[in-house]
Amino acid sequence: MRRSEFTRAVDAEFGARAASxxxxxxxxxxxxxxxxxxxxxxxxxxxxxxxxxxEADVPESRRHGVGMREPRR
Incomplete structure (x- = not known):
């Protein structure tokens, strides 16, 4: 996972609370x-x-692949 993917994953999961x-x-x-x-x-x-x-009790179903870039076409 790249740092940018981490940021997208956190934003997707936590929304407005992500930075906090x-x-x-x-x-x-x-x-x-x-x-x-x-x-x-x-x-x-x-x-x-x-x-x-x-730590945040994110369900396992949302732990993998979130924040990953879309494949190139």
Whole structure:
């Protein structure tokens, strides 16, 4: 997952709250850092996305593939 895909996934899942969730929610899965801190520290965006999904109780059906670019035609 690229950083841009992470951003699209967070926006799609959390809407207007996306920026706040990334900046404020502490994620146990990435060392009790916020998503913003984990990304700044070089943690893979997919690992941050999955930790965010766990912490925010995002259903498994919405954890994979969200935020991915549409295939080229």
């Amino acid at each position: 969730v990334v900046a404020d929610l502490t994620l146990g899965g990435v060392g009790h850092r916020t998503a913003a801190e984990a990304l700044a520290d070089g943690v893979d965006p997919r690992d941050v996305w999955l930790a965010l999904c766990v």
